[in-house]
Amino acid sequence: MAKPFLIFVKQCPVCGDGLCRVRVCHDLQRGRLTGCILCDECETVWTDPTLKQKFLRGKVEGTPCCPDCGQSLWETNSHWADIPEVCLLGWYDSVQIVRKENRDQIV
Amino acid sequence: MARRTSNDPQAIANVLRLIPAKWLVGMLVAAVLYFFLQPKLNAWFGWNLPSIAAMAGNETPAKPASTKPAQPELASTKATEPKPAQPKAASTKPSGEPTKSTASSKTQQQDDLKYRILKPLGRDRYESPAGLIYAPGSEEGHRLSHIARHLEDQPDRPGSHGVFDGDMAAFLVAIDDAYKRARGHAKGTKSRLEDGMTIYEAPFDQTIGYLGGTEGARKKNPKLKKLRLVLRDRNLITAFPIQ
Numbered sequence: 275m276a277k278p279f280l281i282f283v284k285q286c287p288v289c290g291d292g293l294c295r296v297r298v299c300h301d302l303q304r305g306r307l308t309g310c311i312l313c314d315e316c317e318t319v320w321t322d323p324t325l326k327q328k329f330l331r332g333k334v335e336g337t338p339c340c341p342d343c344g345q346s347l348w349e350t351n352s353h354w355a356d357i358p359e360v361c362l363l364g365w366y367d368s369v370q371i372v373r374k375e376n377r378d379q380i381v
Numbered sequence: 382m383a384r385r386t387s388n389d390p391q392a393i394a395n396v397l398r399l400i401p402a403k404w405l406v407g408m409l410v411a412a413v414l415y416f417f418l419q420p421k422l423n424a425w426f427g428w429n430l431p432s433i434a435a436m437a438g439n440e441t442p443a444k445p446a447s448t449k450p451a452q453p454e455l456a457s458t459k460a461t462e463p464k465p466a467q468p469k470a471a472s473t474k475p476s477g478e479p480t481k482s483t484a485s486s487k488t489q490q491q492d493d494l495k496y497r498i499l500k501p502l503g504r505d506r507y508e509s510p511a512g513l514i515y516a517p518g519s520e521e522g523h524r525l526s527h528i529a530r531h532l533e534d535q536p537d538r539p540g541s542h543g544v545f546d547g548d549m550a551a552f553l554v555a556i557d558d559a560y561k562r563a564r565g566h567a568k569g570t571k572s573r574l575e576d577g578m579t580i581y582e583a584p585f586d587q588t589i590g591y592l593g594g595t596e597g598a599r600k601k602n603p604k605l606k607k608l609r610l611v612l613r614d615r616n617l618i619t620a621f622p623i624q
């Protein structure tokens with residue numbers, strides 16, 4: 275279902291057009307939630323909202339991967355974070371939250 | 382003396398009787414293999430192997446995708462002059478967009494091409510004439526679906542959102558054009574490496590799109606004449622017009 279908010283850190287410093295958004299991976303085996311920052315355009319992954327450290331080595335080639343479990347961030351156990359998840363990660367103060375009029379544009 | 386031609390059914394029957402049965406089976410298997418592999422080999426390697434129907438004289442051999450569409454036969458010189466399919470778009474688009482071919486001049490190979498220029502490589506992967514690969518990936522499931530986001534504005538999207546002013550076929554032609562020029566270090570192009578990714582930029586003589594998103598709206602959607610490509614090896618990750 276489309277989410278009514280778009281949560282992002284800033285426009286991507288790598289590609290210039292994407293948004294650095296909070297992506298969460300729910301590792302069901304270990305029962306933990308991992309957050310990272312993912313550009314929705316060029317798919318660069320950073321470990322946290324400071325955008326200081328990129329995560330480059332995943333287990334799936336050609337796809338952005340979770341810094342914790344290494345699996346693809348486009349798989350079903352990953353999704354764009356909602357506000358409670360951003361709070362849980364302690365990143366609420368690092369992100370911008372935009373309420374969208376056109377909900378279809380947020381997936 | 383009567384000459385035997387290969388089309389004489391009696392002559393063919395006589396020849397067949399002389400060939401051992403296992404040879405015939407072998408020839409049949411080879412023919413079936415060729416029937417299935419011929420279009421794939423042409424697609425993969427850009428060959429021009431004739432189909433079985435073509436060899437039997439029922440069909441003209443497939444032409445390479447790069448050949449120009451056939452001109453209508455027996456028409457006056459003036460009438461055969463190719464006209465741009467979309468005059469307005471042509472004036473603002475980079476050159477090289479393939480002209481629309483008539484239904485009668487379409488070959489089997491052209492029918493196989495996606496967006497008129499992408500050669501299928503199998504497993505939902507496609508190769509452009511310049512050698513870029515469009516493969517499954519991205520949030521949308523395929524790179525082609527991902528770059529389609531740049532064919533329209535997302536006015537509510539925070540920041541800038543480059544919008545290409547044209548359809549997917551024209552976008553792919555522009556991407557190839559930018560890739561070829563940037564890879565060849567043509568004047569005005571830029572390239573940089575960023576942790577396994579290559580980012581190319583290439584200017585165009587004419588407007589190719591406009592700035593969308595909230596930033597674009599704030600600046601009254603300025604026209605854009607540059608294209609940025611993000612690649613991983615030859616795989617296109619994304620492409621969009623920039624300021």
Ligand SMILES: [Zn+2]
Binds near residue numbers: 288291292313314315
């Ligand atoms: Zn990016």
Ligand SMILES: [Zn+2]
Binds near residue numbers: 299340344
């Ligand atoms: Zn994970």
